[in-house]
Amino acid sequence: MNRLQGSGLRVYTLIYLAFLYAPIVLLPIFAFNNATVIAFPLQGFTTNWFVQMAENPTLRQALLNSLLIAVSASVLATCLGIFAARASTRFDFRGKGPVMGLIMLPLVLPEIIVAVSLLVVLLAAGVGLSIFTVILGHTLICMPYAVAILSTAFSSLDKSLEEAAYDLGETKWSAFRLVILPLVMPGIVSALLMSFTISLDEFIIAFFLAGNQPTLPTYIFSQLRFPKSIPMIMALGTLLVLMSIVLLTLAEHFRRRGVARTGQTDTGGFI
Amino acid sequence: MTAAPQPLQPPVQPTAHASRGPARPPLDGRKAMIECRGVQKYYGDYHALRGIDLTIREGEFFSLLGPSGCGKTTLLRTIAGFEGIDGGVVLVDGRDMANVPANVRPTNMVFQSYAIFPHLTVAENVGFGLRRDPRSRAEKAAAVEDALGMVGLKGYGGRAAHALSGGQRQRVALARALILKPKVLLLDEPLSALDRKMREQMQVELIKLQRQVGITFVLVTHDQEEALVMSDRIAVMFEGEIAQLDGPEALYARPASRRVADFIGVMNFTPARIMGGGADHVTVAVPGFGTVDIPAANVSRADRGDAGPSIGFRPEAATLLPAGAEAPGRVTEGVIDEVVYYGDMTYYDVIMDGSDAYDGVPHEVRISMRNVFGREVPDVGTRVRVSWSPGSLVLFR
Numbered sequence: 001m002n003r004l005q006g007s008g009l010r011v012y013t014l015i016y017l018a019f020l021y022a023p024i025v026l027l028p029i030f031a032f033n034n035a036t037v038i039a040f041p042l043q044g045f046t047t048n049w050f051v052q053m054a055e056n057p058t059l060r061q062a063l064l065n066s067l068l069i070a071v072s073a074s075v076l077a078t079c080l081g082i083f084a085a086r087a088s089t090r091f092d093f094r095g096k097g098p099v100m101g102l103i104m105l106p107l108v109l110p111e112i113i114v115a116v117s118l119l120v121v122l123l124a125a126g127v128g129l130s131i132f133t134v135i136l137g138h139t140l141i142c143m144p145y146a147v148a149i150l151s152t153a154f155s156s157l158d159k160s161l162e163e164a165a166y167d168l169g170e171t172k173w174s175a176f177r178l179v180i181l182p183l184v185m186p187g188i189v190s191a192l193l194m195s196f197t198i199s200l201d202e203f204i205i206a207f208f209l210a211g212n213q214p215t216l217p218t219y220i221f222s223q224l225r226f227p228k229s230i231p232m233i234m235a236l237g238t239l240l241v242l243m244s245i246v247l248l249t250l251a252e253h254f255r256r257r258g259v260a261r262t263g264q265t266d267t268g269g270f271i
Numbered sequence: 272m273t274a275a276p277q278p279l280q281p282p283v284q285p286t287a288h289a290s291r292g293p294a295r296p297p298l299d300g301r302k303a304m305i306e307c308r309g310v311q312k313y314y315g316d317y318h319a320l321r322g323i324d325l326t327i328r329e330g331e332f333f334s335l336l337g338p339s340g341c342g343k344t345t346l347l348r349t350i351a352g353f354e355g356i357d358g359g360v361v362l363v364d365g366r367d368m369a370n371v372p373a374n375v376r377p378t379n380m381v382f383q384s385y386a387i388f389p390h391l392t393v394a395e396n397v398g399f400g401l402r403r404d405p406r407s408r409a410e411k412a413a414a415v416e417d418a419l420g421m422v423g424l425k426g427y428g429g430r431a432a433h434a435l436s437g438g439q440r441q442r443v444a445l446a447r448a449l450i451l452k453p454k455v456l457l458l459d460e461p462l463s464a465l466d467r468k469m470r471e472q473m474q475v476e477l478i479k480l481q482r483q484v485g486i487t488f489v490l491v492t493h494d495q496e497e498a499l500v501m502s503d504r505i506a507v508m509f510e511g512e513i514a515q516l517d518g519p520e521a522l523y524a525r526p527a528s529r530r531v532a533d534f535i536g537v538m539n540f541t542p543a544r545i546m547g548g549g550a551d552h553v554t555v556a557v558p559g560f561g562t563v564d565i566p567a568a569n570v571s572r573a574d575r576g577d578a579g580p581s582i583g584f585r586p587e588a589a590t591l592l593p594a595g596a597e598a599p600g601r602v603t604e605g606v607i608d609e610v611v612y613y614g615d616m617t618y619y620d621v622i623m624d625g626s627d628a629y630d631g632v633p634h635e636v637r638i639s640m641r642n643v644f645g646r647e648v649p650d651v652g653t654r655v656r657v658s659w660s661p662g663s664l665v666l667f668r
Contacts, residue, residue, distance in 0.1 A: 169375070
C-alpha cells in the first residue's frame with residue numbers, strides 16, 4: 001500500500017495544502033473581526049463590514065457589471081464554442097487545423113498583450129470603451145476553455161447516434177436537438193460555469209477595456225490603496241469564496257447526474 | 272501449356288435459391304425491392320464501389336459478405352441514403368433514390384454499435400420514430416409494446432437503455448427500426464459485438480423474425496458462416512466489386528473463383544495440370560490424386576496472381592477409410608501428418624503419396640471427419656486410405 005507515513009511526503013503535503021488554503025481561511029476570519037487593521041490578535045465579532053459592503057453604491061455597481069459581463073461572456077463563449085467543437089469533431093474541412101489552433105491560441109498568449117492590442121484596435125475603430133468591450137474581450141479568452149470542454153463532450157459521442165435519429169425520420173436539426181444536445185448538456189453546463197468563473201475574476205482585460213466602469217476585480221484593486229476599506233474587501237472575498245463553492249458543487253452535481261443518466265464511466269471531470 | 276478446351280460453361284450463374292423449410296414461400300417471381308445498376312462511389316481517389324449491379328427481391332434475406340474494406344458497408348450506406356453515389360442508380364421499390372434523403376427513404380437501419388439513445392428509456396428508444404406519427408399516445412404505446420413483444424422484450428419499456436446487455440440492445444435496435452414498418456431493413460454487422468453463444472442464438476432469431484415480418488433484410492457481414500446460416504442469397508464482394516452472387520449452397524459447393532473459395536469456409540488447394548477435356552468435363556492431372564475428369568459444372572476461374580490451375584476440395588468431401596473397407600468413387604493413399612481434435616470432429620492433414628510430383632514440395636490436404644463414439648482417432652504417421660469422388664473437386668483455371 002502507498003503509505004505516506006514517515007516518508008516526509010506527509011509533511012510536504014501538509015505544507016503544500018496550508019500554502020494553498022490558509023489565505024482563504026483568513027478571509028472569513030478578518031471579515032468578522034472588529035478592527036480595521038488586518039492583524040492578530042483578533043479584536044471582537046462584527047458584521048459591520050458586510051453592512052458597509054451592502055451599502056456601498058460603487059461596489060454594487062461593480063458587482064452588477066461583473067455579473068452582466070460574466071453571464072454574457074460565458075453564454076457567448078459557450079454558444080460559439082458549441083459551433084466550433086461540433087464543426088471540428090463532426091466534419092472535415094480545409095484549414096481545420098489552423099482554424100482550431102487560432103481559436104485555442106488565447107490560452108497561451110500573454111493576457112496583457114491581448115488586452116493592449118484589443119485596446120488599440122477598438123480605439124482605432126472608434127468603439128467607445130464600456131462593459132460591452134469587456135464582454136468581447138472576455139468571450140475571446142473564455143473561448144479556448146469552452147472549446148476544449150465541448151470538444152471532449154462532442155467527440156465522445158458515437159456518430160451513428162445522430163444517423164440513427166435521422167434514419168428514424170427526424171431532420172438534421174431535430175436529430176441534433178433530440179439526441180446530441182441532451183447528451184452533450186453536461187459539457188455545456190461545464191463550459192458555462194468555467195467561462196463564468198474565468199470572466200468573473202479576470203482583471204487585466206477588464207482594467208484596459210472597461211473605460212470608467214468598475215468590475216469586481218478592478219474595484220477591489222482600487223480599494224487596496226485605502227487601508228480602512230480592506231476589511232470590507234475581506235467580507236466581499238468571503239462571499240465570493242462561498243459563491244464559488246456553491247457553483248462548483250452544482251456543476252459537479254450536474255456532471256455526475258449526466259454521467260449516470262447516459263451510463264458512461266465516470267472519468268473524473270474538471271472538478 | 273496444354274491445348275485445353277475453352278471453358279464449357281460460364282462461371283456459375285446466380286441460381287434461384289430453393290426454399291429452406293416448408294414455411295418459406297419461394298422467392299422466384301417476386302418483385303424487385305432493391306435494384307443497383309452500375310453504382311459507383313469514390314472517396315477522393317479511392318474507388319470504393321466499382322459498378323455494382325444487383326437485384327434484391329421482396330422478402331429476401333440478402334447478405335453482403337466480404338473482408339473489411341471491400342465496400343460492403345459503403346454499399347449498404349448508399350442504399351440507406353447516408354452516402355451519395357458518383358454514378359449509377361439505386362432504386363428501392365421501383366423508385367429512384369437519387370434525390371431522396373435517408374430520413375424519408377422506406378429503409379431503416381440497425382447499426383453496428385446499435386446506436387441506442389442512452390438518455391432515453393427502452394420504450395422511448397423504440398417509439399422514437401413515431402414522433403411524427405399522427406396516432407394517439409395510447410395507440411403509439413401499444414405499437415411500442417407490440418414491437419418489444421416481437422423481439423422478446425415485453426415489459427422492458429420502462430428500463431433505462433444504458434442498463435441493457437449487448438443482446439438486449441440489439442433487440443431494442445431491431446424493434447426501433449421495425450416499428451416503422453420499413454420496406455427494407457438494413458443491418459450493418461449487427462452480431463459482431465456479441466459473444467459466440469449469443470451470436471448463434473441471435474442468428475436463428477433474426478431468421479425467424481424476418482420470416483414473421485416478411486420484409487426484405489439486407490445484412491452486411493464479414494463472417495462467412497453467419498452469411499451462410501441466415502441468407503437466401505449472398506453477394507461476395509472484393510475491392511468494390513461483386514465476385515459472386517449466389518445462394519449459400521451454390522456458393523459453398525461451386526465458388527466462382529479461387530478467391531471466393533478461399534473466403535468461404537475451408538478449402539484445400541492443390542496445383543493441377545490440364546491434360547485435355549470433353550464436352551462435359553476437363554481432364555486434369557493432380558499429384559496425389561492421379562488423372563481426374565472434373566465435371567464442367569465444377570470449373571471456375573483462377574484469380575490474378577494465382578500460380579496456375581489448381582483444384583480445390585472441402586475437408587468434408589473426402590473420407591478416411593477404415594482398414595479393409597470398400598468405398599464408391601476413388602481411393603488414394605497417404606500418411607497423416609497432423610491431427611487436430613475438436614471434440615465433435617477431427618481435422619486430419621494428410622500428405623498424399625506422390626503429392627510432391629510437380630514442385631518437389633509435398634502438399635497436405637485437410638480432411639475433416641465427424642468423430643463417432645468408440646471409433647479410434649488415428650494418430651500422426653498412420654498410413655491411411657482416402658476416399659473421394661471427382662464430382663466434389665472444383666477446378667480453378
